[in-house]
Amino acid sequence: MTLPVDTTLPAAEPGPTADGGSNALEGLSVKRRSPAGLAWRRFLRNRLAAVALVVMAILVLGVIFLPMFMNLDPYTVDPLNIRAKPSAEHLLGTDNVGRDVFARLVYGGRVSLGVGISAAVVTTVLGSIIGALAGTFGGWVDSVLMRMADVFMSFPSIVAMIIVIGIFGGNVIVLIGLLALFNWISTARVVRAVILSLREREYVQASRAFGAKPGWLITRHLLPAALSQVVVILTLEVAGLTLSEAALSFLGFGIQPPTASWGNMLQAAQQYTVISSMPWLWLPPGLCIAITVLSINFIGDGLRDALDPRQR
Amino acid sequence: MGAYILRRLGSSVVVFFIITIIIFTMLRLAGDPVAMLVPPDQYNTGTAEFLAQKRHELGLDRAIPIQYLAWLGDVFRGDLGNSIKNGRPVSEIIGERVGPTVELIGLALILAILIALIFGTWAAVRKNRTADYVITFISMLAISTPGFFAGILAIYVFSVKLGWLPSAGMSTTGVHSTVDQLKHLVLPVTVLGLSLSAGLLRFVRGTMISELTADYIRTATAKGLSKRSTIVKHVLRNALVPILTYVMLQIPLMVAGAVLIEQIFAWPGMGSMIVDYAANSDYPVLIAVGMLTAIVVLAANFLADLLYTVLDPRVSLR
Numbered sequence: 001m002t003l004p005v006d007t008t009l010p011a012a013e014p015g016p017t018a019d020g021g022s023n024a025l026e027g028l029s030v031k032r033r034s035p036a037g038l039a040w041r042r043f044l045r046n047r048l049a050a051v052a053l054v055v056m057a058i059l060v061l062g063v064i065f066l067p068m069f070m071n072l073d074p075y076t077v078d079p080l081n082i083r084a085k086p087s088a089e090h091l092l093g094t095d096n097v098g099r100d101v102f103a104r105l106v107y108g109g110r111v112s113l114g115v116g117i118s119a120a121v122v123t124t125v126l127g128s129i130i131g132a133l134a135g136t137f138g139g140w141v142d143s144v145l146m147r148m149a150d151v152f153m154s155f156p157s158i159v160a161m162i163i164v165i166g167i168f169g170g171n172v173i174v175l176i177g178l179l180a181l182f183n184w185i186s187t188a189r190v191v192r193a194v195i196l197s198l199r200e201r202e203y204v205q206a207s208r209a210f211g212a213k214p215g216w217l218i219t220r221h222l223l224p225a226a227l228s229q230v231v232v233i234l235t236l237e238v239a240g241l242t243l244s245e246a247a248l249s250f251l252g253f254g255i256q257p258p259t260a261s262w263g264n265m266l267q268a269a270q271q272y273t274v275i276s277s278m279p280w281l282w283l284p285p286g287l288c289i290a291i292t293v294l295s296i297n298f299i300g301d302g303l304r305d306a307l308d309p310r311q312r
Numbered sequence: 313m314g315a316y317i318l319r320r321l322g323s324s325v326v327v328f329f330i331i332t333i334i335i336f337t338m339l340r341l342a343g344d345p346v347a348m349l350v351p352p353d354q355y356n357t358g359t360a361e362f363l364a365q366k367r368h369e370l371g372l373d374r375a376i377p378i379q380y381l382a383w384l385g386d387v388f389r390g391d392l393g394n395s396i397k398n399g400r401p402v403s404e405i406i407g408e409r410v411g412p413t414v415e416l417i418g419l420a421l422i423l424a425i426l427i428a429l430i431f432g433t434w435a436a437v438r439k440n441r442t443a444d445y446v447i448t449f450i451s452m453l454a455i456s457t458p459g460f461f462a463g464i465l466a467i468y469v470f471s472v473k474l475g476w477l478p479s480a481g482m483s484t485t486g487v488h489s490t491v492d493q494l495k496h497l498v499l500p501v502t503v504l505g506l507s508l509s510a511g512l513l514r515f516v517r518g519t520m521i522s523e524l525t526a527d528y529i530r531t532a533t534a535k536g537l538s539k540r541s542t543i544v545k546h547v548l549r550n551a552l553v554p555i556l557t558y559v560m561l562q563i564p565l566m567v568a569g570a571v572l573i574e575q576i577f578a579w580p581g582m583g584s585m586i587v588d589y590a591a592n593s594d595y596p597v598l599i600a601v602g603m604l605t606a607i608v609v610l611a612a613n614f615l616a617d618l619l620y621t622v623l624d625p626r627v628s629l630r
Contacts, residue, residue: 048449150327151334154609155602156564158571159586163335163598166590243458247572250460251587269464270575272479276472286461294456 042306049302052295059292063109072103074260086280093280096268105284108260113292115172115255116242119179123241124234126180127187128226132218134188135195142192149185157182158247165253175254179241187233194226228307235303239296246289262289320617324610331606335599336380387603393596397589402600406582412482413581416500416574417566423505424512425559432516433543439521447513454510459569463503463576470499480578500577504569508562515558519551526550553623560616563609 033041044050066072078090078098086093092101134145161178168174195218198204204221212220248254249263257264262285268274269282367373371382386393392402435447454462471479478484483493523529524547532542567583574583582601589597 147323147327147330150323151330154327154564154613155331155606156568156571156609158568159605160602162571162586162590163602166598167593167595239456243456246458247460247568250458251572251575252591266460266464272467275464275467275479279468282461282464286458286464290457290461293458294453297452297456 039306043302046302046305048298049306052298052302055291056295056299059109059288059295060113063106063113066106072100072106074099074103074107075258076100083278083281092284093278095265095281096274101265101280101284104260104265105262105288108262108265108285109288111172111255111259111261112242112245112263112289115176115179115245115261116238116292119176119183119241119245120234120237122176122180123183123237124187124230127184127233128191128223128230130184131188131191131226132195132223135192135199136214136218136222138199145188146192149188152182153185155182158244161244161248162251162253165248170253170256172255175245175248179244183237183241183244187230187237190229190233191223191226194229195222198222198225232300232304232307235296235300239293239300242289242296243293262286316621317618320614324614328606328610332384332603333380335602336383337376383599392600395589395594395597397592397594397597402596405585405597406600406604409580409582409585411581412579413570413574413583415497416504416579416581417570419497419501420504420508420570421559421566423501424509427505427509428512428516429548429555432513433520433548435513435517436520436524437539437543444517448517451510451513454506455514457507458572459503459507460572460576462507463499463573466499466503467576482580500573500579503576504566504573507569508566511565512555512559512562516551516555519554520547523547523551553620556623557616557620560612560619563612567605567609 076099078084078094078100080098081090081094082098083096084090084094084098090100090102092105095101095104130145130149134142157179160182164170164178165174170178198221204217207217207221245254245261246263246266249261250266252264252267255261255264257267265285266282266289268278269286274281364373371379374382383393390403392406394401395405431447431451435444438444467479470477477499478496479499482496484496528546529542532546533539537545570581571583571586573579574581575587578584586598586601589601
């Protein structure tokens, strides 16, 4: 019979010791590491996260630089080779109208990753601003902002975005804006919680007593304290929003053809014959989405552990 | 207790009305419904009187707040208006689509809860051992695989390659048998259930781990209770409250997942309906679906709060 004892306490960190460490260690150089350096080391010790980071780096670099080394054209129609199988000429075959699938995969990756990352940045900035305002001012500002959060939370964002885009139509900017509009809540909640817990601390009160204005308090004292958590959320939002973009584009409400995105490439698979006999049309974009989201999730988890060792 | 429930109910109602106002304003800003209703050649050549007549028929010549109130009044009388696309009553269109969606989500949810409870508990008990790592990795894989891609893969493997299960619809046309209907259920329910179970499993694992380190577990172990009965009689029971609450709060996610799964498997529910009607900018239908979703989600959140306060005596009511 064993009691569940947590045996995974992090081993004592070798490395920075107090100035003038013991004499027994003389001759050994004491390396000083910044907090960021320590976090980086903790991050790399998490093998899944490190591997995920490498995978993501390869994907991003490939999507950016491949078109410079290869002759890739995602728009040219090859009328003699419609729905052609993968071959030397077309690495991943051609699609319904004879466009090169590999070229569309690379250019679609630029769009999908670009939308995912920029939407995540807009989302986190929006959420941080709202959370900071709610947390710092409190009172009715807080009530109004948090009721707004309730409104947006209580709605499946995909359904809401389908309704909005179905009626207004959409383009990339609208898409990014909507993704941010329906996903800022978790960032706002976290930032607000951190600020609430710090607002009455002595150093903040001292600053306030010196006459610091709310803007100064937020940017100098409160937001920096929330930074590590915001970075983790930002990472996880990239995964979530890439997934949302893929889902919307798959349903026909996201990125519109002829522009390729991993999501709208999967649209072809709404036909049974494509699923059954043309796997080169849907397997590569599907795998790319899954690998991207999986890697970013692992990176986010690794970052959380690395930036906040208390949670381990 | 009563005062708390009333206050909580009040805030749900306020949120609901804000949602209706947002949706309604948004849809009215979108464009001229007459332009969508009348064929383009008639719309462009039609006389001003003809268009004004159409506008009057649709009640579009009244002030926006009045249109909103009139519509809200109709809703409370059970009249949700008519579809612009095909003129059928919205309540009728939605009515025939609710059943399949409830069936799909309900069964998927049961499957998800079972999987999450069993494997989440297993991972928690075996924390940081092989079983835990394997379960955690697989659940991360399931979280990261888009439900629609998993659906396509499932069709490819089980319908195309193995030929075991049908890939679309609720039944084979012309065939009326329970077995046939059950076969149609398997793929959509499993794919949706698995994708829902992943997040839930991680939550169950976390909750169980924190419960397992509680003092009462040490007491139970000290008095000689076996591990199995400690877990079943004490830990699971205590963990059930946060888990149920979590499930309630996941409703928006389930609805979103159902939209994609219904589209993949041609399931005739509300998900595939909303995609169809959004493609046609059919605002009466869209407003109604939006309202209905909001009501369901708000009710679920309200229930989650109630469950939490009623089932856990440690939660104080203010």
